[in-house]
Amino acid sequence: xxxxxxxxxxxxQRAVASWLTAISVGLGVALIVAVLVIHQVVDRSFRxxxxxxxxxxxxxxxxxxxxxxxxxxxxxxxxxxxxxYYREFTEGRFVPAVRVAIPICTGHSYKGFRCVxxxxxxxxxxxxxxxxxxxxxxxxxxxxxxxxxxxxxYTAARKLKLQVGQEIRPSGYGEVGKSQHEDEAFxxxxxxxxxxxPVDRAIFLNLEGFFRCKAHxxxxxxxxxxxxxxxxxxxxxxxxxxxxxxxxxxxxGATGGSASEGTPSQESHEAPRHEGEDHAHxxxxxxxxxxxxxxxxxxxxNPQSAMALPRIINEEPYAQAIAPAQVVAELFDGIVGNxxxxxxxxxxxxxxxxxxxxxxxxxxxxxxxRHEIAIMRALGASRGTVMAVILLESILLSLGGGLxxxxxxxxxxxxLSPAIAxxxxxxxxxxxxxxxxxxxxxxxxALATAVGYLPALMAYRxxxxxxxxxxx
Amino acid sequence: MLLVLEEVRKxxxxxxxxxxxxxxxxxxxxxxxxxxxLVGKSGSGxxxxxxxxxxxxxxxxxxxxxxxxxxTLLSEADCDRFRAKRIGYVFQTxxxxxxxxxxxxxxxxxxxxxxxxxxxxxxxxLERVGLGHRLGHKPPMLSVxxxxxxxxxxxxxxxxxxxxxxxxxxxxxxxNQQIIINLLRETCREEGAALLLVxxxxxxxxxxxxxxxxxxxxxxxxxxxxxxx
Numbered sequence: 001x002x003x004x005x006x007x008x009x010x011x012x013q014r015a016v017a018s019w020l021t022a023i024s025v026g027l028g029v030a031l032i033v034a035v036l037v038i039h040q041v042v043d044r045s046f047r048x049x050x051x052x053x054x055x056x057x058x059x060x061x062x063x064x065x066x067x068x069x070x071x072x073x074x075x076x077x078x079x080x081x082x083x084x085y086y087r088e089f090t091e092g093r094f095v096p097a098v099r100v101a102i103p104i105c106t107g108h109s110y111k112g113f114r115c116v117x118x119x120x121x122x123x124x125x126x127x128x129x130x131x132x133x134x135x136x137x138x139x140x141x142x143x144x145x146x147x148x149x150x151x152x153x154y155t156a157a158r159k160l161k162l163q164v165g166q167e168i169r170p171s172g173y174g175e176v177g178k179s180q181h182e183d184e185a186f187x188x189x190x191x192x193x194x195x196x197x198p199v200d201r202a203i204f205l206n207l208e209g210f211f212r213c214k215a216h217x218x219x220x221x222x223x224x225x226x227x228x229x230x231x232x233x234x235x236x237x238x239x240x241x242x243x244x245x246x247x248x249x250x251x252x253g254a255t256g257g258s259a260s261e262g263t264p265s266q267e268s269h270e271a272p273r274h275e276g277e278d279h280a281h282x283x284x285x286x287x288x289x290x291x292x293x294x295x296x297x298x299x300x301x302n303p304q305s306a307m308a309l310p311r312i313i314n315e316e317p318y319a320q321a322i323a324p325a326q327v328v329a330e331l332f333d334g335i336v337g338n339x340x341x342x343x344x345x346x347x348x349x350x351x352x353x354x355x356x357x358x359x360x361x362x363x364x365x366x367x368x369x370r371h372e373i374a375i376m377r378a379l380g381a382s383r384g385t386v387m388a389v390i391l392l393e394s395i396l397l398s399l400g401g402g403l404x405x406x407x408x409x410x411x412x413x414x415x416l417s418p419a420i421a422x423x424x425x426x427x428x429x430x431x432x433x434x435x436x437x438x439x440x441x442x443x444x445x446a447l448a449t450a451v452g453y454l455p456a457l458m459a460y461r462x463x464x465x466x467x468x469x470x471x472x
Numbered sequence: 473m474l475l476v477l478e479e480v481r482k483x484x485x486x487x488x489x490x491x492x493x494x495x496x497x498x499x500x501x502x503x504x505x506x507x508x509x510l511v512g513k514s515g516s517g518x519x520x521x522x523x524x525x526x527x528x529x530x531x532x533x534x535x536x537x538x539x540x541x542x543x544t545l546l547s548e549a550d551c552d553r554f555r556a557k558r559i560g561y562v563f564q565t566x567x568x569x570x571x572x573x574x575x576x577x578x579x580x581x582x583x584x585x586x587x588x589x590x591x592x593x594x595x596x597x598l599e600r601v602g603l604g605h606r607l608g609h610k611p612p613m614l615s616v617x618x619x620x621x622x623x624x625x626x627x628x629x630x631x632x633x634x635x636x637x638x639x640x641x642x643x644x645x646x647x648n649q650q651i652i653i654n655l656l657r658e659t660c661r662e663e664g665a666a667l668l669l670v671x672x673x674x675x676x677x678x679x680x681x682x683x684x685x686x687x688x689x690x691x692x693x694x695x696x697x698x699x700x701x
Binding site for chain 1: 523553555561570572580583589
């Protein structure tokens with residue numbers, strides 16, 4: 001026999017009221033747990049996407065728009081940059097500062113899923129999350145020389161029921177289902193393992209095939225493109241020193257990056273090329289445009305050059321280099337963080353209201369319990385003892401309700417996890433506990449003590465003689 | 473003497489601002505192990521007297537000594553502890569805690585006395601009052617006679633020196649009245665506890681070697697009788 005058991009028995013005696021009170025606390029706690037876990041999911045899904053490379057190089061404009069387009073495959077590209085600018089990263093003046101440079105061209109979709117034109121190095125030289133390598137669930141990466149090959153992200157493949165060997169015909173924005181490439185189908189040659197990043201929800205096309213599409217029209221008019229091309233060349237030339245590109249960024253004995261541009265695999269592959277593709281669909285290289293370039297800097301072997309790279313790019317009039325992690329963090333903290341705060345405040349208010357429910361529940365029971373309290377006092381229980389019993393009952397209701405809430409919250413998260421995985425690419429386990437959930441325990445005890453104080457005080461002040469004489 | 477009351481006075485406030493005098497007892501005593509029955513008309517202050525002896529109520533003046541301890545001088549917390557350890561109380565309405573089993577009701581009394589609960593003794597007491605087969609039953613599942621027997625076992629749980637029984641047979645059927653009285657007297661004898669029992673029943677009163685009439689020991693009652701005469 002101890003005070004906890006006495007408090008527990010008091011609760012059992014009013015089982016229905018106790019359950020209802022505990023459930024009301026539980027609902028508030030479940031809400032808090034769900035907000036915490038889902039916040040973590042959103043945080044992870046936001047930050048995960050921006051890992052694996054240091055810089056995004058794109059046309060001048062909104063950094064946020066560039067990140068949304070390049071990292072999350074959302075919205076429209078800021079503007080386009082000439083393909084020749086990409087050459088600066090693979091064989092031009094930026095080589096010493098660059099370990100890997102991956103060209104990206106967005107702007108097409110297939111049945112609502114974004115198509116991203118790139119090179120095979122995207123999956124061979126880039127990593128995601130903590131240096132995890134991309135793996136193929138089925139098939140293989142596309143080969144550089146097989147122009148009309150594509151690979152699908154896990155979610156895109158699952159949702160569209162894509163299979164290796166299936167042909168797809170991407171369409172431009174606003175023309176979902178209406179292919180612009182009637183005669184250039186891309187063949188799915190691989191399906192990626194889930195990564196928990198936006199990659200899962202995209203389809204990746206061979207960049208070369210993308211450029212060779214007959215109907216491919218993107219970016220500014222030909223005149224604009226010519227003008228911009230010449231401006232880029234002027235800027236690039238002026239930035240170069242008489243010693244050539246290496247003097248701009250060379251340092252620390254850099255030998256130059258080995259960034260490759262879709263170097264064909266050493267193995268010989270039988271390319272299932274489309275008929276007539278070699279000449280009729282070819283774009284002149286100087287007409288080619290990119291949405292962005294993903295850059296992994298030579299931060300280890302040539303840190304000086306690597307650190308100078310964004311500044312040099314940003315000083316140029318038409319390009320910008322941004323650190324995606326920083327932009328994502330600002331976006332997250334500025335928008336999502338505030339939403340989370342509001343949700344948490346609402347959830348805490350729900351718990352407080354439930355706490356007041358505990359006060360009301362125990363307070364209402366006090367009239368009938370005064371007699372019991374008087375009996376306990378007559379048996380020798382001190383005022384402090386009966387006060388402790390009421391406080392413990394309040395704490396048990398809060399903690400019981402809290403435990404119920406944690407279970408309900410995680411069950412809710414478990415129930416939502418398939419939808420979360422589908423829409424965000426983040427796989428959430430129902431048993432993913434957040435450290436912040438630990439704050440709930442002292443928080444609930446503090447709440448229970450506060451809300452239990454009034455009825456406990458009533459118990460403390462019970463007039464034993466009067467209550468013993470009064471009819472039970 | 474185990475129990476000595478001297479110059480004990482008790483009054484209650486009235487709505488008109490005055491005070492209603494209930495008790496004015498110049499002297500009352502009880503020896504260790506003695507069994508005394510206290511009779512008196514309703515509203516004469518019998519229960520109030522038991523409350524004062526138990527330390528549940530404080531007298532306006534006077535002293536209540538139990539085994540040499542003047543409990544009117546003890547702090548409330550000390551008085552609670554003293555009551556738990558040395559006094560057993562059997563109520564007219566049993567006053568068992570309905571959410572606890574028969575065994576737990578007895579254990580509770582032990583727990584409040586010294587924070588420990590002797591399960592074996594609690595079982596033995598319940599077996600002694602004939603409820604060995606009802607240990608896990610809660611009060612609503614017991615008959616009134618059984619409930620009063622649980623209350624008796626609870627009162628004896630801490631080996632008290634004094635048992636106060638406030639009309640213990642008033643709510644019990646006739647068949648059980650004598651059983652309860654016999655149990656009370658026998659167990660008090662076995663445990664060496666003195667018994668002060670309040671009753672309205674002449675049949676019950678006649679069985680006790682010493683019968684006290686409250687009107688005779690209480691000056692308030694005496695004055696009322698004199699006024700009536």
